[in-house]
Amino acid sequence: MNKGLSVKGVSFAFGRKQALVDVSFSVEPGVFCALLGPNGAGKSTLFSLLTRLFTTPDGQITVGGYDLAKHPRAALAQMGVVFQQTTLDLDLTIRQNLRYFAALHGLSGRGATVRIDAALDRLDLADRAGEKARTLNGGHKRRTEIARALLHGPSILLLDEPTVGLDAATRRAITDHVHSIADQDGITVLWATHLTDEIVANDQVVILHQGRILRDGQANEIAPDAPLEARFLDLTGQPA
Numbered sequence: 001m002n003k004g005l006s007v008k009g010v011s012f013a014f015g016r017k018q019a020l021v022d023v024s025f026s027v028e029p030g031v032f033c034a035l036l037g038p039n040g041a042g043k044s045t046l047f048s049l050l051t052r053l054f055t056t057p058d059g060q061i062t063v064g065g066y067d068l069a070k071h072p073r074a075a076l077a078q079m080g081v082v083f084q085q086t087t088l089d090l091d092l093t094i095r096q097n098l099r100y101f102a103a104l105h106g107l108s109g110r111g112a113t114v115r116i117d118a119a120l121d122r123l124d125l126a127d128r129a130g131e132k133a134r135t136l137n138g139g140h141k142r143r144t145e146i147a148r149a150l151l152h153g154p155s156i157l158l159l160d161e162p163t164v165g166l167d168a169a170t171r172r173a174i175t176d177h178v179h180s181i182a183d184q185d186g187i188t189v190l191w192a193t194h195l196t197d198e199i200v201a202n203d204q205v206v207i208l209h210q211g212r213i214l215r216d217g218q219a220n221e222i223a224p225d226a227p228l229e230a231r232f233l234d235l236t237g238q239p240a
């Protein structure tokens with residue numbers, strides 16, 4: 001049984017529009033996997049299925065060893081999610097945002113404080129904990145959301161295009177943080193993106209195009225002799 005993430009034979013349609021066609025891949029525990037695809041590839045649809053915003057009878061998803069359809073609560077408890085749009089309460093401080101989320105997971109008191117402090121440290125946010133979310137720049141908001149997604153101790157972290165709208169240096173900082181969360185904390189990461197410069201040589205890359213998987217392998221194996229960007233263009237006929 002895969003204790004990371006496994007997607008087998010998943011299909012999904014919006015009416016007559018087929019958004020995902022027989023999608024299968026798996027991510028081993030502690031691996032950073034980039035789900036790479038241009039606009040409309042089906043990345044957000046797959047994330048909606050992984051988080052059970054949508055369901056489909058076609059295929060099977062297992063998260064941390066739990067079948068998402070049969071044991072949704074156990075599977076979702078294994079998952080931390082960072083959505084494309086920011087979901088912080090802008091009138092609360094960073095710490096209050098995290099405490100509120102901890103309470104939703106049934107964490108309170110000293111136990112919650114310990115987890116919040118650890119998550120803030122992990123994302124280098126400890127000295128900003130008292131600042132209101134509204135005053136933060138885009139990078140700090142994203143880091144707060146990643147810290148929040150780690151609070152309940154998930155084994156899998158899903159991030160849907162988490163660097164949209166951020167400048168290059170901030171994108172790099174966030175990408176580095178999340179790679180280190182996979183490498184050092186052993187958390188399985190699924191990172192949806194259309195930007196190949198967020199991917200490092202030994203990351204797993206699943207290339208999704210028009211709802212189908214075109215490639216699944218290590219970045220430096222998919223593009224051994226050329227930049228991944230060029231390989232992606234060859235495969236899809238369009239920029240990533």
Ligand SMILES: Nc1ncnc2c1ncn2[C@@H]1O[C@H](COP(=O)(O)OP(=O)(O)OP(=O)(O)O)[C@@H](O)[C@H]1O
Nearest residue numbers: 014017018019037038039040041042043044045046
């Ligand atoms: N609610 C919807 N109704 C009909 N078609 C939809 C709906 N949502 C998405 N689609 C279509 O499904 C396909 C996959 O869309 P999806 O949003 O999953 O792609 P994506 O890879 O996340 O793209 P983006 O990077 O633009 O978010 C696209 O062709 C899109 O037009």
